[in-house]
Amino acid sequence: MDIVISHIAALQVIRQPYFPRYLATAELCPSALPAHLPSPAELKEAHKTCGQLAGIEGDLGLLISSKKGTHACAGTRPHVYSGTVPPGALVQLAPGIRCVSPLFLPLLVISKLTEVEMLMLLAELMGLYSVANGEKQGLVQRDTPMATPEGYRAFLNAAGRPMWSAKLERLIGMAPVRAASPPEAQLYLRATARFARGGYGLAGAILNDEVELAELAGAVPATKKRKPDLLVSPVHKDTSVRGACIDYMGSEWHTSADAIKNDAIRRNELLAAGYIPFEIFKDQFADIDYMDGLMRSVREAAGLPARRIGRARAKKERSAREELWARLSSVDVRAWTSREELR
Incomplete structure (x- = not known):
């Protein structure tokens, strides 16, 4: 079993209070993407192994390295990324289950969000809060940001400056750092x-x-x-x-x-x-x-x-x-x- 949670499913994981514990070891996490989607049996096993998957709303976005690896798999949404995936791009949640990191996520969703939405996403990832719909104030406070402008720039360079890098780097320069709330x-x-x-x-x-x-x-x-x-x-x-x-x-x-x-x-x-x-x-x-x-x-x-x-x-x-x-x-x-x- 080898799955990588991506896109909005990954954001839901990243927003959880427990996530910084896993993020601390991101540099040690293998960065090679699986070539194909999991089988129904593997997906069922993943849900048993990793309780965090139960709280994800909607289809489970999964990242693979080749279009040839896509197939019908109920409850999943395939995404293909064939570029270089540097260390720090993925975070290990459980054996055989990884999630894209706060460094990698913006590159994957930049084509789907408006410029202002991207700025607010970067504000959250480089901020002292995460959105938490179930919490009283709608937020979880963090002691330190999960990402920094310098970390993003180094990541883009290590990834070989893939498509959208120039726009993402420009937005990183505009985005708030250490904001404690959306306002x-x-x-x-x-x-x-x-x-x-x-x-x-x-x-x-x-x-x-x-x-x-x-x-x-x-x-x-x-x-x-x-x-x-x-x-x-x-x-x-x-x-x-x-x-x-x-x-x-x-x-x-x-x-x-x-x-x-x-x-x-x-x-x-x-x-x-x-x-x-x-x-x-x-x-x-x-x-x-x-x-x-x-x-x-x-x-x-x-x-x-x-x-x-x-x-x-x-x-x-x-x-x-x-x-x-x-x-x-x-x-x-x-x-x-x-x-x-x-x-």
């Missing part, structure tokens, strides 16, 4: 995109970067580390402002009495340390006028020059911002598992 990823994409593409031109913004702050309470001086959702460093280093921060205040996370108190403590610590904190809620996030005003204030706090543009260009850029937000807000990362063309 944080959307915030980054809107903040950093060029004005002509519907963004606010904050190319140097960083997600969840640690800043060291002084605790305001206690007789003995002490410091603590905070991680603003989005940090924009000042243009001029000789200013008293150390940066502008934006935190997305998701309604599920910040409405309890303890959360409100902790948010106020964090905000005061940031202000005392020279950071200018901004906060935005879901309703404001969808309001283009509010976002425009907020981002103008962020740019001003960071020492970026005020933009002077003509009416025609302003109208065009406004339309681009509306379009980018419409595309981002239409991406339903939780519904990918039910999309027939991704299986």
